[in-house]
Amino acid sequence: MSNARDEFVRLQQVTLSYGRGERVVHALGETNLTVGKGDFVALVGPSGCGKSTILKLVTGLLSATTGWVMVAGREVGAEPVRVGMAFQNPTLLPWLSIRDNVMLPLKIVPPFRQEYRAKRKTEFRDRADALLEQVGLKGFADKYPWQLSGGMLQRASLCRALIHDPQLLMLDEPFGALDQFTREELWAVLQDLWMTRRPTVLLVTHDLKEAGYLANRVCVMRARPGHIVEDRHVDLPRPRTIDMTYEPDFVSLTQRLRALIVSARADDPLPAATGEPA
Amino acid sequence: MSPNTRRHLQSAAVIIGFFLFWEAACVLFHVKEIVLPRPSQILVTLWERAPAIWPHTVQTLYTTLVGFALGIVSGVLIGVLIGSSRLAYDVGYPLLVGFSSIPKVAVVPIFVLWFGAGTVPAVLTAMIMSLFPIVVNVATGLATTEPELEDVMKALRATKLDILFNVGLPRAMPYFFASLKVSVTLAFVGTVIAETVASNRGIGNLMMIASSSFDVPLVFAGLLVLALLGVGLYAIFSVIEGRVIGWARRKDDFAMG
Numbered sequence: 179m180s181n182a183r184d185e186f187v188r189l190q191q192v193t194l195s196y197g198r199g200e201r202v203v204h205a206l207g208e209t210n211l212t213v214g215k216g217d218f219v220a221l222v223g224p225s226g227c228g229k230s231t232i233l234k235l236v237t238g239l240l241s242a243t244t245g246w247v248m249v250a251g252r253e254v255g256a257e258p259v260r261v262g263m264a265f266q267n268p269t270l271l272p273w274l275s276i277r278d279n280v281m282l283p284l285k286i287v288p289p290f291r292q293e294y295r296a297k298r299k300t301e302f303r304d305r306a307d308a309l310l311e312q313v314g315l316k317g318f319a320d321k322y323p324w325q326l327s328g329g330m331l332q333r334a335s336l337c338r339a340l341i342h343d344p345q346l347l348m349l350d351e352p353f354g355a356l357d358q359f360t361r362e363e364l365w366a367v368l369q370d371l372w373m374t375r376r377p378t379v380l381l382v383t384h385d386l387k388e389a390g391y392l393a394n395r396v397c398v399m400r401a402r403p404g405h406i407v408e409d410r411h412v413d414l415p416r417p418r419t420i421d422m423t424y425e426p427d428f429v430s431l432t433q434r435l436r437a438l439i440v441s442a443r444a445d446d447p448l449p450a451a452t453g454e455p456a
Numbered sequence: 457m458s459p460n461t462r463r464h465l466q467s468a469a470v471i472i473g474f475f476l477f478w479e480a481a482c483v484l485f486h487v488k489e490i491v492l493p494r495p496s497q498i499l500v501t502l503w504e505r506a507p508a509i510w511p512h513t514v515q516t517l518y519t520t521l522v523g524f525a526l527g528i529v530s531g532v533l534i535g536v537l538i539g540s541s542r543l544a545y546d547v548g549y550p551l552l553v554g555f556s557s558i559p560k561v562a563v564v565p566i567f568v569l570w571f572g573a574g575t576v577p578a579v580l581t582a583m584i585m586s587l588f589p590i591v592v593n594v595a596t597g598l599a600t601t602e603p604e605l606e607d608v609m610k611a612l613r614a615t616k617l618d619i620l621f622n623v624g625l626p627r628a629m630p631y632f633f634a635s636l637k638v639s640v641t642l643a644f645v646g647t648v649i650a651e652t653v654a655s656n657r658g659i660g661n662l663m664m665i666a667s668s669s670f671d672v673p674l675v676f677a678g679l680l681v682l683a684l685l686g687v688g689l690y691a692i693f694s695v696i697e698g699r700v701i702g703w704a705r706r707k708d709d710f711a712m713g
């Protein structure tokens with residue numbers, strides 16, 4: 179689908195091992211993955227199959243053992259790409275108000291950081307408030323993290339990941355700790371944010387419905403060592419709704435994904451118990 | 457009466473009760489003044505000899521505060537170094553532990569050798585006594601940054617200094633202030649040890665001279681002055697702590713009610 183010109187992320191024959199010698203863990207076997215600019219890709223698979231590892235490779239937090247990780251046409255890290263990240267744990271700073279938490283990336287990422295002192299009380303403040311309003315946190319900007327519920331914190335954490343208009347958005351089970359209803363609400367929020375700003379998104383999730391609802395493509399992974407076994411397009415119109423997830427097409431998609439993961443797990447009943455031959 | 461007022465009254469009653477018990481025990485068992493003076497005698501001595509005690513008090517307080525200030529500055533610097541660099545941690549920590557297990561009395565003569573008797577050895581002893589808790593707490597505070605938060609910062613291409621100033625140091629603040637309360641009392645101990653061994657001024661010296669002339673009430677008056685100074689500084693740093701890092705406690709208060 180995505181031609182070479184608008185591809186944004188490319189993993190080419192990438193492998194990754196943690197540790198060395200006796201203790202080596204082959205987290206990722208040879209993996210190829212291409213993500214188009216502005217695309218939304220979900221990674222699913224059994225625990226320990228290397229999903230978080232892929233996110234870390236793409237953000238440059240880890241460097242590949244072999245192979246190439248290209249972002250925006252250059253080797254990762256060679257060119258500054260604005261990246262936003264959010265995790266299952268919101269990790270907001272308890273001593274800052276929600277607004278200041280959301281503005282944190284502006285303090286760090288160029289070109290915003292040069293203007294931070296001058297604009298934090300005016301333009302950046304409005305920018306944060308507008309984003310908070312978009313995720314339904316209007317009026318909470320001056321509160322502190324301990325005054326908000328888990329779902330609200332996760333909304334704020336999404337805002338922090340998006341405030342600096344990242345070209346690349348990395349989400350590692352962002353809604354994993356939330357109840358079903360809050361989660362579904364946040365799917366709509368995230369879809370809305372994605373449709374208005376069009377970052378390239380990599381989403382790791384254990385919830386297949388979440389993957390199908392949000393992503394344009396779902397990649398199923400398998401462990402020992404981690405690799406991608408299936409790459410599915412989700413051809414549902416946008417904006418998607420929760421009702422769509424009960425339609426036969428969608429249900430058969432999630433069932434198919436589920437079967438793949440179940441078989442991946444069956445081949446590998448105790449992921450942690452067996453060691454790879456070094 | 458609010459539960460808080462009651463708690464304060466209760467603790468005050470117990471403290472006063474302790475001194476009354478002491479007084480009564482001394483009277484009942486005819487304890488000699490030279491063994492253990494009564495609290496009332498100590499207070500009287502303190503009052504009558506205040507003009508003589510006062511300059512020593514000022515000297516001790518001054519020495520302690522200077523030593524403590526130096527301890528804070530060097531403690532924070534060392535703590536930041538150890539907490540943010542793997543190499544500094546591996547090298548610095550064993551050194552620090554070894555150093556802190558040396559009894560400080562043993563170090564005073566060395567300082568005297570280097571700097572001569574007087575204020576300087578006392579300042580230095582106060583400094584090294586207060587150093588260790590500050591270093592350990594600052595380093596711990598820096599090391600407790602969540603790995604995920606660090607990933608977020610690194611993905612933003614934050615420099616080490618960005619992470620230190622925006623995440624590490626604020627996170628270490630509660631640990632830092634908790635250590636100040638402990639350290640300030642240790643600084644006192646350091647000052648008094650040095651004054652006792654090698655100085656002709658300060659409460660430590662006063663007590664040494666008083667005890668060699670068997671002026672036991674004066675010795676106890678000196679102890680009382682030290683205790684009061686210690687409690688006072690502890691209280692001051694507790695209040696500062698509460699003001700500066702309320703965020704670290706609010707969560708608990710919130711959960712309780």
Ligand SMILES: Nc1ncnc2c1ncn2[C@@H]1O[C@H](COP(=O)(O)OP(=O)(O)OP(=O)(O)O)[C@@H](O)[C@H]1O
Binds near residue numbers: 205228229
């Ligand atoms: N720092 C590390 N050192 C050694 N091994 C690691 C490290 N991080 C991950 N691994 C191993 O690499 C493999 C892949 O880890 P990864 O975190 O990418 O899995 P995951 O797919 O995100 O799992 P989960 O769904 O449970 O989050 C696992 O087998 C794990 O044990």
Ligand SMILES: [Mg+2]
Binds near residue numbers: 229230231350
């Ligand atoms: Mg993971």
